[in-house]
Amino acid sequence: MFVCGQCILSTAAFIFVFCFRYNGSLPNGDRGRRKSRFALCKRTKANGVKPSTVHVACTPQAAKAISNKDQHSISYTLSRAQTVVVEYTHDANTDMFQIGRSTDQSNSDTQSVQSTISRFACRIICERNPPYTARIYAAGFDSSKNIFLGVSFKLFSFDGWTNYKWGPCEHPRNGFVEDSKPGVWREISVCGNVFSLRETRSAQQRGKMVDSETNELLDGSLIDLCGATLLWRTAEGLSHTPTxxxxxxxxxxxxxxxxxxxxxxxxxxxxxxxxxxxxxxxxxxxxxxxxxxxxxxxxxxxxxxxxxxxxxxxxxxxxxxxxxxxxxxxxxxxxxxxxxxxxxxxxxxxxxxxxxxxxxxxxxxxxxxxxxxxxxxxxxxxxxxxxxxxxxxxxxx
Structure with missing residues (x-):
């Protein structure tokens, strides 16, 4: 499991993502992208994106957006004859981090450890300025800056997910402190909408939309990516945690x-x-x-x-x-x-x-x-x- 992108220390607040089961470090040590925790810090240059143009039909403009490696886009396949493409444009006020299986070539002689999560499991968008709000979205952009959702996904107002891009998230009540109580698991969609969980991960019927909640990550939020569980901690929250x-x-x-x-x-x-x-x-x-x-x-x-x-x-x-x-x-x-x-x-x-x-x-x-x-x-x-x-x-x- 890896967090995509180099983390640059700065005066801005930073966030740590902790991986369950490693107890502080991997057996062979934290090396490269294989680590037990990751620091997400303000980048030297913003790389965030935000929704822009929506192509409702399969038009030449939509095809151009898909093939443009400099343009982020999400493609929703409605049928063999129709595709909805949502173009994303650069956002100078946010940084983007993507979580999934690393696709880098390794020079190590050891065999690669198999991962249960998708190559492009989810993406996190963090504001570069106070209050440094972070939001989570299901699915991540691939190496061509595209997200493709096939006919197996469910479409709800240009929103959806697939069986391999399931992003449930839980927020603790009262924060991550001594008197914290368990929250409720929710499912986060590709566009960041919040839903109650489906009966099973492969169920075709979506849960109910929860309008009263958002995809904002809070100190102590848990992220589950098909078996890989992550704990989200903020710099402020960690200041009250033992070292x-x-x-x-x-x-x-x-x-x-x-x-x-x-x-x-x-x-x-x-x-x-x-x-x-x-x-x-x-x-x-x-x-x-x-x-x-x-x-x-x-x-x-x-x-x-x-x-x-x-x-x-x-x-x-x-x-x-x-x-x-x-x-x-x-x-x-x-x-x-x-x-x-x-x-x-x-x-x-x-x-x-x-x-x-x-x-x-x-x-x-x-x-x-x-x-x-x-x-x-x-x-x-x-x-x-x-x-x-x-x-x-x-x-x-």
Missing amino acids: VKHLEALRQEINAARPQCPVGFNTLAFPSMKRKEVVDEKQPWVYLNCGHVHGYHNWGNKEERDGKDRECPMCRSRGPYVPLWLGCEAGFYVDAGPPTHAFSPCGHVCSEKTVAYWSQIPLPHGTHTFHAACPFCAQQLMGEQGYIRLIFQGPVD
């Missing part, structure tokens, strides 16, 4: 308290945030049904039971036994509280209010279902709440 340095300080504070394993009495320690997914010998482990934190041990791992179903030595409750990992992507936190809770069943640790928030967010899954997931790894949450309070034992000396 990576703050999370590192919290990690060191926990380790300085010298939590111990109640079985082996060995001191536990969260590994460096740079060593994600590498189990350390001092790694804390947790029983997800009760929250008691231990070091790794073989207690309760009887042959007749599944290796993931263990018995806690402290309270005898049985359930999954997993290593704990700190949530390293600060952009997913709703507050700067201590890491006292863990998502279930993945074991990613963050603040209480952060786990409570994400456990209430229904994320699109498949063509018509939703479920809550851990933002750090995108794994579906399990259990009554989807998270557990951690119970550490302090040093006995």
Whole structure:
């Protein structure tokens, strides 16, 4: 997944787009366009576009607009004999960013990772001047600056979408803060109109237009692109979010308290945030049904039971036994509280209010279902709440 266009730092407010499941960085590092987050900043030169002339019939002017590589256009095919073409003209007051699968040639010897989203999934138009409003639209212009919608799309006043250009978006109520509540998923069309969701992604019947809402992106808005989920954060919103340095300080504070394993009495320690997914010998482990934190041990791992179903030595409750990992992507936190809770069943640790928030967010899954997931790894949450309070034992000396 990539955000098209070079990002130039400036005095203007900037926006970060965070990708779910990467927990702060990709396994092989953030390189080139393959990153776990992207900064959208004011460009040195505006490249935004806005609707201009509409050709209702298949005319020579319409054909010229389609073939003109310097002219942005959207073509709606009504039938074999008729096409509606909407020409777009340059807008000096906005910048455009496009999101989709990268089509660049790579010199890497590694095989390209397959993406579930369209090459041209959506486009975001940002104002270059205060208040720097950003709006999202389904579908993106291709390398020839065209968007083609075939006969399979639905046309509503020169608006539409296809099965592969589905742009649902959710805005949190009260913003992305401690007391935020889940919003409602909407579908954004090619022209930026807002609709209620269809029954399934492939349904031919569109949802109802929601006149009271707009396609403006707000701090904490979620964007789903056929399985790839993005979190939109503004510069102002991130100013109230803990930094990576703050999370590192919290990690060191926990380790300085010298939590111990109640079985082996060995001191536990969260590994460096740079060593994600590498189990350390001092790694804390947790029983997800009760929250008691231990070091790794073989207690309760009887042959007749599944290796993931263990018995806690402290309270005898049985359930999954997993290593704990700190949530390293600060952009997913709703507050700067201590890491006292863990998502279930993945074991990613963050603040209480952060786990409570994400456990209430229904994320699109498949063509018509939703479920809550851990933002750090995108794994579906399990259990009554989807998270557990951690119970550490302090040093006995």
